[in-house]
Amino acid sequence: MDELVKLGTLTPYMARFLDAAVRAKLNIVISGGSKSGKTSLLTSLANLSSYNSRLVTISGSEDLSINKDNVIYLSSNENIIKSALNAHPTTLVINNLDSSLVADSIDVM
Secondary structure, three states: OHHHHHHOOOOHHHHHHHHHHHHOOOOOOOOOOOOOOHHHHHHHHHHHOOOOOOEEEEEOOOOOOOOOOOEEEEEOOOOHHHHHHHOOOOEEEEEOOOHHHHHHHHHHO
8 A cells, every 4th residue: 555655546545544444344345447457445445454354355366465374366247246255255356356246246245
């Protein structure tokens, strides 16, 4: 997060707000155009989570570099959300979910 503030991507106030949102375990949706920094922000937010939390990530590629021991990486497929929730995550990180899976994912959650 400090790097994003240094680069001018986030203001210090935004960084503090997002840090508080992660600590409060709020749902956060990140959207934006191609090459707008969504994955970088998502990685920063995931790295803010507590070290004893269990993270499950769903991503079409290995773009996320989360510096935690308790991370499970899953690739996108049609039953991915059910599989992820069966792993009993403390935090679920979804990156670049295929549009065909969005409705089913919302239904499962």
